[in-house]
Amino acid sequence: MNQLISLLVENEAGALMRVAGVLTSRGYNIESLTVAKTLDPTLSSMTIVADVAEESRVLLIKQITRLVNVVKAVDLTESNAVQRELALIKISSVKPEMRSSVAKEAEIFRARIVDVAPTHYTLEVTGSPEKIDALIDLLHHYGDVEMTRSGSMAMARMPANRLPYPMFRAEPSAEESQTTPVVESK
Amino acid sequence: MALMNGARILIESLAREGAEVVFGYPGGVTIPVYDVLYDHNLRHILVRHEENAAFAAQGFARATGKVGVCMATSGPGATNLTTGLVDALMDSIPIVAITGQVPQSLIGRDAFQEADTFGITRAATKHNYLVKNIEDLSQVIHEAFYIAGSGRPGPVLVDITKDVLLAKTNFHMSDKLKPLRGYELKLDPDQAEVDEAVDFLWEAERPCIYAGGGIISAAAHEEVVKLSELLGAPLVHTVMGHGCMPPEHPNYVSMLGMHGGYAANMCISRCDSIIGVGVRFDDRVTGRLDRFAPEARVLHIDIDPVEINKNRRADVGVVGDAKRALAAINKRLEETQAQKSTENMKARTAWHGKVMDWQAEHPYSYEPSDVEIKPQYLMETINKFSKGEAIVTVDVGQHQMWAAQYIKFNSPRLWQSSSGLGSMGFGIPSGMGAKVACPDKLVFSISGDGGFMMSLPEVATVVGNNIPLKMIIMNNGWLGMVRQWQDLFFDKRYSEVDMQPGFPDIPMLAASFGIKGVTVRKPADLEAAIQEMIDEPGPFLLNVMVTREENVYPMVPAGGALDEMILGSQKPVATGD
Ligand SMILES: Cc1cc2nc3c(=O)[nH]c(=O)nc-3n(C[C@H](O)[C@H](O)[C@H](O)COP(=O)(O)OP(=O)(O)OC[C@H]3O[C@@H](n4cnc5c(N)ncnc54)[C@H](O)[C@@H]3O)c2cc1C
Ligand SMILES: Cc1ncc(C[n+]2csc(CCOP(=O)(O)OP(=O)(O)O)c2C)c(N)n1
Secondary structure: OEEEEEEEEEOOOOHHHHHHHHHHOOOOOEEEEEEEEOOOOOEEEEEEEEEOOHHHHHHHHHHHHHOOOEEEEEEOOOOOOEEEEEEEEEEEOOOHHHHHHHHHHHHHOOOEEEEEOOOOEEEEEEEOHHHHHHHHHHHOOOOEEEEEEOOOEEEOOOOHHHOOOOOOOOOOOHHHHHHOOEEEEO | OEEEEHHHHHHHHHHHOOOOEEEEOOOHHHHHHHHHHOOOOOEEEEOOOHHHHHHHHHHHHHHHOOOEEEEEOOOHHHHHHHHHHHHHHHHOOOEEEEEEEOOOOOOOOOOOOOOOHHHHOHHHOOEEEEEOOHHHHHHHHHHHHHHHHOOOOOEEEEEEEHHHHHOEEEEOOOOOOOOOOOOOOOOOOOHHHHHHHHHHHHHOOOEEEEEOHHHHHHOOHHHHHHHHHHHOOOEEEOHHHOOOOOOOOOOEEEEOOOOOOHHHHHHHHHOOEEEEEOOOOOHHHHEOHHHOOOOOEEEEEEOOHHHOOOOOOOOEEEEOOHHHHHHHHHHHHHHHHHHHOOOOHHHHHHHHHHHHHHHHHOOOOOOOOOOOEOHHHHHHHHHHHHOOOOEEEEOOOHHHHHHHHHOOOOOOOOEEOOOOOOOOOOHHHHHHHHHHHOOOOOEEEEEEHHHHHHHOHHHHHHHHOOOOOEEEEEEOOEOHHHHHHHHHHOOOOOOOOEOOOOOOOHHHHHHHHOOEEEEEOOHHHHHHHHHHHHHOOOOEEEEEEEOOOOOOOOEOOOOOEOOOOEOOOOOOEOOOO
């Protein structure tokens, strides 16, 4: 099952390699990984989606947290975190009579048409990964689809400094892990 | 403030960290460093292979608890180090490795002797650095020592580009550490966890203390003995835990695991409460995990939160330094002793008796001989001379396990074994490092005839630096441990394990190095040979020809349950009570 992990890491060479290394050396496939700067220029945020068995998820968070330059790791899989993705979708070979339908579908999904040509459209859409999957499925009916996706970005709903699960505990209590994300903060 | 180049800043920074000795091997990129060492009072020992520089640094670190230091050049020098780094990582040993890197202008262009050391050693270290700015160098060295030696110890590598070694700057020595936001230590246990642990302990009717390397690195040996006494609990330990309790202690059982003692394995298999301290529930200890100690609840104390629930679920987890955690737990036990200790006392006393009965029924045993030197007899005899006080380093294989079974250690940091990685070639270089660290101690290294050939180059280092290491070869003419598995699990098809015991001729080999070497074949000659070795002021090579086909027992076959030990070649599988 996919695990959704949000990280705060020192913005320095090698940070990505170390985090990716923890996952790959355990044989987990990374579905998506995004890195970007934060308000504090010395820190980067990362969002990782990886295929991790449920029973290994806490262990993985701890192993990532153990890295010297990881400041915080949060498991958002079972939280109600905001999760968004951006996709650019190009749909070509659209039959003339279908063009208006494509524009309609785009509207329903609140996608923006960012480029138009006689035979194709380019759409920009943001949303949950499921929504983007749904739009792509639909567009296949209208022509040939190419796309590029950003991978997930996620954010917990409460401020980071108010996330529960205190430092270094061996394991969150049962109630904690049911209601809130697993956090290892240092 | 003084104008200095990077090479000098490096050496001055190592000196500031209190480094006493660097084990290393030079090369093109690190020549500037060696130029500084030429007339610096920081001691450098020139090894004969970089892997052994890392092993020797570990030998120093394991003997003292201080951070060991090794150094290598770029490319092949750095790649040669990596086995020693992974070894230190697996056994949680603090070392700092310095490597040279090609100049920044050449990085990424397949320059001569360029290797991606930073990338290659990512998974071989606790942390690593690539230094590209001379202004960072001293701070990075400071961080490297701090990270290597604190928390769960481990190896840290600092890769320094040649242009940094040659650049000059006005250097001001500082020992302030920049805060490391991602690396904060949790040394003191939470009181709530301590209270839970204390309740757990008083509830135990059949407790078993399972002690490991974390006791040694925390210097928590007195605390663990005290815990054992407060509860009347038997103590078993891992290969890494040797020396955590004097073997004469009435609660001491023995090593547990694949080649552990019968009583130790029965004790942990039948107990109702495991008290794991500084251990990682390794598969060589647990055997088949789903059948490991099925009736036991688990209290697990470790400084690394990753270890809690990693292999075996802990009913109570305590994250913290073993010394502090045990001190807090002991204090609470003493406070509550008056009302609590009587509750399960009777059950605990009976249990203690039962474990000691197992111990008396099935001590380590072997068929003695007065014709051949039995490997176990060799270890018993070494034990007679070491008296629990000498440092013993071992290589990997059958001799390692017999040494672990038969040689006793009264205090921590006397026993050194490459345990997690099991790297052959470890024994002599680590012994070298230990002897350099503790010149007043008697230091034996014990190798198999296979592993001896892997660390043969370091005999030159031992001789060249006059390190009076007592090197013992347990010579069975095989890659013994592999042969044992072929014997037991592959129909005795002894494929590629014959080491042809006829050569090299050890006394001649020793003579060619300018030291004394002796070969013994008869049990009657063994004691005199060991005495001669000890009396010799310098290094010594003792080649002991032992029974060729002898297997290490007890043995838990890989994948078997811990209480399904094979006790000896004729005896059937034991299934317990
Ligand atoms: C041929 C061969 C056979 C072997 N057979 C056996 C066998 O029969 N029995 C056996 O036991 N082993 C055996 N081993 C070794 C085995 O593979 C493991 O290396 C060993 O069991 C691990 O020991 P440990 O659990 O004490 O952990 P270590 O590797 O010593 O780890 C130390 C633990 O303590 C923690 N720690 C470190 N510092 C502190 C601190 N300050 N406070 C608290 N915790 C701390 C660490 O986080 C870690 O979890 C064998 C090895 C070989 C090569
Ligand atoms: C570098 C390395 N290569 C291979 C092994 C696998 N191995 C484990 S024990 C062993 C045999 C060791 O033989 P020897 O050194 O003669 O010691 P003995 O078992 O006979 O005591 C081997 C090959 C290893 N542990 N390390």
